[in-house]
Amino acid sequence: MPALEESLHAVRARIDAAARAAGRDPATVALLAVSKTWPADDVRALTGLGQVDFGENRAQELIGKAAELADLPVRWHFIGQLQRNKAAAVARLGAVVHSVDRTSLAQALGRAGEAAERPVDVLLQVDLGGLEGELGARGGADPAEVPALADAVAELPGLRLRGLMAVAPRGEEPGPAFARLAALAERVRADHPKAGELSAGMSGDLEEAVAAGATIVRVGTALFGRRPLTSPPDTRVTPVTRASGAPG
Known part of the structure; x- marks a missing residue:
């Protein structure tokens, strides 16, 4: 708990400093805590410290955490690729x-x-380019x-x-890149004045995003630490030898 509180304080201090350096009111920049892969208990702990907005990138994980934390005033954000059948x-x-x-x-x-009788708030994800091929996409x-x-x-x-x-491009x-965004x-906004949110910046580049006008920064690692492995670290793999006929 103390570690999460310390991390939250440090991230908020970075946001405040970046906003002031850009001549902006820190209150105009919201912190979105990216809780993907982290347990619901961590979300619960952060809500106790005043954090409201949390982001997930997998529909099933979002649905599960939302059910487990239904007693809390959490505002959920979906930040990953969404399949139409999960919409x-x-x-x-x-x-x-x-x-x-x-x-x-x-x-x-x-x-x-329309079916839920509650309009869905959406942001359009923009491809900012980068290196050619998979590494830059x-x-x-x-x-x-x-x-x-x-x-x-x-x-x-x-x-x-x-x-x-x-997301800032690799390379x-x-x-x-944020200036282009x-x-x-x-x-x-010139055609849609209510579309004023700019979601940009993560743990490593939130200062540049705030300088460019970001109103939402998405921070995971700087809050929670490095994410756990998606599979156990002691997963055993049977070695392949030349005797088995595998190419060498």
Whole structure:
């Protein structure tokens, strides 16, 4: 518990310092605690320290934690790739979806929002580029297609367009990438004034994101520590030898 409290204080201090350095009110930057892979008890501990917003990147994990923590005033955010067949379940939780990157997903969420009689708050995920191939790809819509996607989302009664989200590209300084995102966000806001949220910045680059105008920073490692392995560290693998006929 003391470790989480210390980490939360340190992250909030970084956000405050970054905002003041950019001439901004620290209150205009929200902290989204990325709790993916961490137990519900850690979320419970942080809510006791005043943290409200938590992000998950897998629908099943989000659904499970939301059920376990239903007694708490948690505001859930979905920050991963969302399959259309999970849209209804995420919508029923009232989660803010940060990763809308195509019309088909928007339509599925829109139908879910209408069925739940509660519009789903969404952000459009933007691909900021980076190195060619898998190492540079962070997901999202092509920036050139974002204005049209924003228009399409705004027409769906089951959705509320809240802004843009992006991850800094690998192999590039985050500052210029976030500046491109901010310019695109300004263009979208010109047509959709209520789409004022800019979700950008993580543990290693939140200062650059705040300088570019981020209103939400998504922090996991700096709060919780390094994530646990997805499989046990002592998993046994039977060695393959030349005698078995394997190529060498």
